[in-house]
Amino acid sequence: FSTPRAPRRATTVRNAVQFSKYHGLGNDFILIDNRDRDDPSLTPEQAEKLCNRNFGIGGDGVIFALKPPSSEYDFTMRIYNSDGSEPEMCGNGIRCFAQFLKDLGEEQKSYNIHTLAGKIVPVMNEDSITVDMGEPILAAAKVPTTLEPNFEGDSVVEQTYECNGKEWKISCVSMGNPHAVIFVNDLEKDIDFANDGPALEKASVFPAKTNVEFVQVKAPDHLVMKVWERGAGPTLACGTGACALTVAAIRAGKIPRGESCRVTLPGGDLFIEWRESDSHVYMTGPATFAFEGSAKV
Numbered sequence: 001f002s003t004p005r006a007p008r009r010a011t012t013v014r015n016a017v018q019f020s021k022y023h024g025l026g027n028d029f030i031l032i033d034n035r036d037r038d039d040p041s042l043t044p045e046q047a048e049k050l051c052n053r054n055f056g057i058g059g060d061g062v063i064f065a066l067k068p069p070s071s072e073y074d075f076t077m078r079i080y081n082s083d084g085s086e087p088e089m090c091g092n093g094i095r096c097f098a099q100f101l102k103d104l105g106e107e108q109k110s111y112n113i114h115t116l117a118g119k120i121v122p123v124m125n126e127d128s129i130t131v132d133m134g135e136p137i138l139a140a141a142k143v144p145t146t147l148e149p150n151f152e153g154d155s156v157v158e159q160t161y162e163c164n165g166k167e168w169k170i171s172c173v174s175m176g177n178p179h180a181v182i183f184v185n186d187l188e189k190d191i192d193f194a195n196d197g198p199a200l201e202k203a204s205v206f207p208a209k210t211n212v213e214f215v216q217v218k219a220p221d222h223l224v225m226k227v228w229e230r231g232a233g234p235t236l237a238c239g240t241g242a243c244a245l246t247v248a249a250i251r252a253g254k255i256p257r258g259e260s261c262r263v264t265l266p267g268g269d270l271f272i273e274w275r276e277s278d279s280h281v282y283m284t285g286p287a288t289f290a291f292e293g294s295a296k297v
């Protein structure tokens with residue numbers, strides 16, 4: 001027998017990337033400081049590997065802090081989902097992004113962030129972050145969905161659609177990224193989450209695929225949801241999803257357009273307001289630092 005050699009402890013890892021890990025209600029992200037760059041320093045394939053929960057750091061996505069495209073913005077945020085696909089926006093991600101900037105010493109009360117969904121503005125509160133998520137996009141062609149529009153502005157509200165052997169009533173809202181919202185009576189009994197979620201995500205009526213939110217109305221100011229995310233599967237929270245389903249619930253007449261609606265996600269609560277004065281959606285919730293390190297890519 002030969003004596004096994006003691007593992008070599010690396011003080012510096014070759015091809016390593018420095019990262020910080022944050023989460024918003026358990027929707028977790030690997031944050032990379034690329035403030036000196038125009039484009040992400042990692043490929044989608046490298047991001048997918050880092051997100052692997054067994055062979056990598058683990059995460060629902062990788063987020064890059066980049067240079068702004070013009071003086072109108074402070075920074076650019078780009079994100080890869082855990083499968084390497086690139087979404088336009090991420091609600092929990094942008095709160096983590098703002099907290100990451102603050103922790104890097106970029107102390108500002110608010111940030112003008114350039115995203116693929118346009119300008120998004122997180123505002124730092126004492127122990128939460130409120131994000132101006134902009135106006136929801138409702139026209140079917142822009143969501144995008146090929147479901148037949150059945151509501152004002154060529155939009156889709158509780159449209160009937162058959163998928164996975166069941167008939168669904170789907171409302172479509174984009175918060176820069178697409179969402180299919182389905183109201184159910186009982187979140188535990190009415191859906192086969194692990195099968196219905198991916199079937200709807202990839203249904204042919206969603207040419208860019210879609211995030212899927214199953215929602216139960218608990219009270220006029222309280223919604224409970226489960227989310228199946230495009231490119232990431234089941235996650236503990238989805239900020240853009242919470243915004244989309246609040247808008248969908250108001251449009252479907254399920255809740256009034258009140259001050260603020262509590263949305264309970266598997267990982268905790270977000271507070272969402274679809275403001276009448278500017279038609280923007282405002283999302284308030286936490287962003288939490290978890291750990292930092294360097295990882296081989």
Ligand SMILES: N[C@@H](CCC[C@H](N)C(=O)O)C(=O)O
Pocket residue numbers: 027081086087088089090091092093177178211229230231232235237238239240241
């Ligand atoms: N978890 C996010 C949404 C991330 C992007 C999404 N998976 C997509 O592909 O659109 C959120 O908090 O909004």
